[in-house]
Amino acid sequence: MIKKAHLTQWLDRVAQGYDLFGPVLDGVVQFERVNSSDQLVFDYANSVVPPKNLFLPQTECLFAFRREEGSIILEPRGGLERERVLFGIRPCDARSLLLLDEVFNSDLEDTYYQEKRRGTILIGLACPSPPQRTCFCTSLGIDPLSPEGVDVLLTDLGDRYLVEVTTEKGEELVGLSQELFFPSAEGEKLKGEKGKSLEEVGEKIGSLWEDGYWRELSRRCLGCGVCTYLCPTCHCFDLTDVGSTLSGKRFRCWDSCMFADFTRMAGGVNPRPTGKERVRQRYFDKFSYFPEQYGVLGCVGCGRCSQYCPMGIDIRTIINEVIARGAK
Amino acid sequence: MSSNIYLPHLATIIEIEAQTPDTTMLRVTLDDPTLAQSFTYRPGQFAELSIFGVGECPISIASTPTRKGFLEFCVRAVGQVTNALHELDVGSKIGVRGPYGNPFPLSELEGRNLLFIGGGIGLAPLRSLINYVLDNRDHYGEVELIYGARSPQDLAFKDELKLWDEQEGVTVYLTVDRGDERWRGPVGFVPSFLREIAPSPQEKVAFTCGPPIMIKLVMEALEEMGFPPDHMVTTLEMKMKCGVGKCGRCNIGSRYICRDGPVFTLEQLKALPGGLEL
Ligand SMILES: Cc1cc2nc3c(=O)[nH]c(=O)nc-3n(C[C@H](O)[C@H](O)[C@H](O)COP(=O)(O)OP(=O)(O)OC[C@H]3O[C@@H](n4cnc5c(N)ncnc54)[C@H](O)[C@@H]3O)c2cc1C
Ligand code: FES
Numbered sequence: 001m002i003k004k005a006h007l008t009q010w011l012d013r014v015a016q017g018y019d020l021f022g023p024v025l026d027g028v029v030q031f032e033r034v035n036s037s038d039q040l041v042f043d044y045a046n047s048v049v050p051p052k053n054l055f056l057p058q059t060e061c062l063f064a065f066r067r068e069e070g071s072i073i074l075e076p077r078g079g080l081e082r083e084r085v086l087f088g089i090r091p092c093d094a095r096s097l098l099l100l101d102e103v104f105n106s107d108l109e110d111t112y113y114q115e116k117r118r119g120t121i122l123i124g125l126a127c128p129s130p131p132q133r134t135c136f137c138t139s140l141g142i143d144p145l146s147p148e149g150v151d152v153l154l155t156d157l158g159d160r161y162l163v164e165v166t167t168e169k170g171e172e173l174v175g176l177s178q179e180l181f182f183p184s185a186e187g188e189k190l191k192g193e194k195g196k197s198l199e200e201v202g203e204k205i206g207s208l209w210e211d212g213y214w215r216e217l218s219r220r221c222l223g224c225g226v227c228t229y230l231c232p233t234c235h236c237f238d239l240t241d242v243g244s245t246l247s248g249k250r251f252r253c254w255d256s257c258m259f260a261d262f263t264r265m266a267g268g269v270n271p272r273p274t275g276k277e278r279v280r281q282r283y284f285d286k287f288s289y290f291p292e293q294y295g296v297l298g299c300v301g302c303g304r305c306s307q308y309c310p311m312g313i314d315i316r317t318i319i320n321e322v323i324a325r326g327a328k
Numbered sequence: 329m330s331s332n333i334y335l336p337h338l339a340t341i342i343e344i345e346a347q348t349p350d351t352t353m354l355r356v357t358l359d360d361p362t363l364a365q366s367f368t369y370r371p372g373q374f375a376e377l378s379i380f381g382v383g384e385c386p387i388s389i390a391s392t393p394t395r396k397g398f399l400e401f402c403v404r405a406v407g408q409v410t411n412a413l414h415e416l417d418v419g420s421k422i423g424v425r426g427p428y429g430n431p432f433p434l435s436e437l438e439g440r441n442l443l444f445i446g447g448g449i450g451l452a453p454l455r456s457l458i459n460y461v462l463d464n465r466d467h468y469g470e471v472e473l474i475y476g477a478r479s480p481q482d483l484a485f486k487d488e489l490k491l492w493d494e495q496e497g498v499t500v501y502l503t504v505d506r507g508d509e510r511w512r513g514p515v516g517f518v519p520s521f522l523r524e525i526a527p528s529p530q531e532k533v534a535f536t537c538g539p540p541i542m543i544k545l546v547m548e549a550l551e552e553m554g555f556p557p558d559h560m561v562t563t564l565e566m567k568m569k570c571g572v573g574k575c576g577r578c579n580i581g582s583r584y585i586c587r588d589g590p591v592f593t594l595e596q597l598k599a600l601p602g603g604l605e606l
Binding site for chain 2: 062063065067070071072074076103104106107108109110111112206209234235236237238239240241243244245246247248250252255257262263264265266267269271281284285288289290292293
């Protein structure tokens with residue numbers, strides 16, 4: 001346990017030894033680097049941009065190159081100067097990082113992602129009740145009070161937080177201000193509510209490849225890509241060179257399967273020529289391809305896509321529609 | 329320290345050979361001598377080639393691992409990077425990442441007859457396997473190659489086509505979409521040419537690579553001729569960036585072409601949603 005009044009003291013202690021990131025109100029709530037806990041907000045539902053950008057930045061230089069004496073010098077970038085602590089990540093986003101780990105860690109390891117991931121300790125914040133209008137993590141088997149994927153989880157109990165430490169790194173953080181923490185009385189852990197399960201979407205979507213629903217849905221979609229940028233599990237990126245052949249940098253930048261260019265090949269051939277194919281790709285990826293590859297649904301129910309879609313497309317409606325139309 | 333999958337190896341162009349008006353073969357060696365020794369690959373795999381400041385693109389390794397010390401890439405100029413690759417000279421530096429993707433199923437081919445069907449630049453990945461097979465001649469049966477291009481001057485690897493045809497147990501059939509005044513050979517599209525030749529499916533595995541429409545029609549023709557779907561192998565093309573299954577770009581169904589492909593049997597494609605839409 002830690003008293004609410006003491007939380008900021010602890011975080012300021014943390015900020016001395018680590019680069020501290022947490023929710024900041026900067027027009028909207030964002031996870032940003034802070035020097036002191038005064039900059040943090042504690043009363044928020046979730047950030048607009050998911051914390052994935054701390055691990056897969058929207059733009060990131062992979063290496064610099066320059067031509068020199070008949071050869072080319074490559075200088076890799078990336079890496080962290082100091083270990084980081086991310087305060088305030090929600091359980092849905094913590095789960096999303098476990099999913100991104102599957103992508104970036106499986107087969108060949110992505111060092112840019114992994115260095116940031118390994119070098120970041122997560123202090124999670126269990127979700128307040130009631131959830132936001134668009135939240136539906138409980139329908140996908142995620143517990144909004146679960147410490148899964150974080151090193152320390154704090155649950156708001158009014159004037160104090162219940163503190164659950166799950167890793168050694170978490171112990172280290174708590175150890176920085178051991179005097180502020182005190183044992184909890186038994187039975188104080190709250191139980192998360194379970195929503196109506198929508199997990200069968202994964203078994204049903206496969207039958208709907210040819211269904212007219214994707215065309216219908218695509219008529220409403222502007223193809224703006226906001227659902228993919230704000231999705232904590234979307235990881236598509238582009239690689240692009242900036243500079244000249246004499247010197248420059250290679251960057252990776254977020255990209256989106258909602259864009260026509262995403263799959264348009266030299267000469268103009270495009271296997272996903274219209275919105276129908278692109279919309280279908282997105283939901284098949286979340287509910288069929290991702291589970292096929294990694295054994296878990298590729299959506300964590302954070303609801304950002306539904307909350308910020310300018311056309312009011314709600315992923316829960318899509319899931320319900322798939323469940324209603326699909327066959328096992 | 330683990331290695332950085334996005335950092336290309338430097339390589340130097342040691343030979344350039346024009347193949348057709350828009351296609352050039354680059355022979356390169358890796359600059360790091362240890363790596364040049366240890367770099368291994370198998371026919372069917374590809375590499376990401378970089379021109380720093382322009383970008384990267386996936387190109388099949390057209391050489392065979394049985395001939396060591398260099399890598400060959402046959403590049404058709406169609407866009408930014410491929411055109412820039414055409415502007416290089418001997419001695420120019422490029423970046424190479426790879427090898428990526430799955431190879432042709434080499435061990436399953438031993439003792440079998442092999443049929444190769446290529447269109448245009450699609451001969452490049454097949455060439456790797458053809459030369460691999462010819463360098464291990466005892467392990468494989470008859471080899472047939474059916475190859476077509478838009479016009480006689482668009483046929484790539486002309487010298488090698490002759491060399492192959494002269495070998496025992498190898499037959500090369502050439503066709504062009506449009507002939508010219510000097511062309512004496514058959515004229516017609518590859519799929520219909522294939523139907524005319526009608527190779528027997530007996531103990532045979534068929535490999536095809538070329539434009540998507542050609543692959544589709546060739547697969548249909550082969551199926552009608554009695555080739556079983558697990559004996560029909562193709563390599564697929566999708567837009568790529570990372571080449572390693574991370575950038576999310578090149579999937580057909582749950583398979584990333586860069587990581588789980590580019591080599592697939594028709595049987596595998598049939599199991600993928602949209603796998604036959606090529
Ligand atoms: C597995 C594989 C093997 C290939 N082997 C060969 C080969 O041996 N010889 C050859 O000439 N071509 C080959 N290609 C096609 C070649 O990759 C494209 O022609 C090339 O990427 C076009 O790049 P560009 O920069 O010139 O074109 P642009 O239109 O400027 O393309 C920009 C970028 O988009 C991507 N891109 C565009 N078109 C394609 C495409 N068709 N396939 C994959 N990525 C694309 C590349 O990253 C490229 O750099 C292969 C493609 C794949 C997928
Ligand atoms: S090219 Fe990036 S996933 Fe295949």
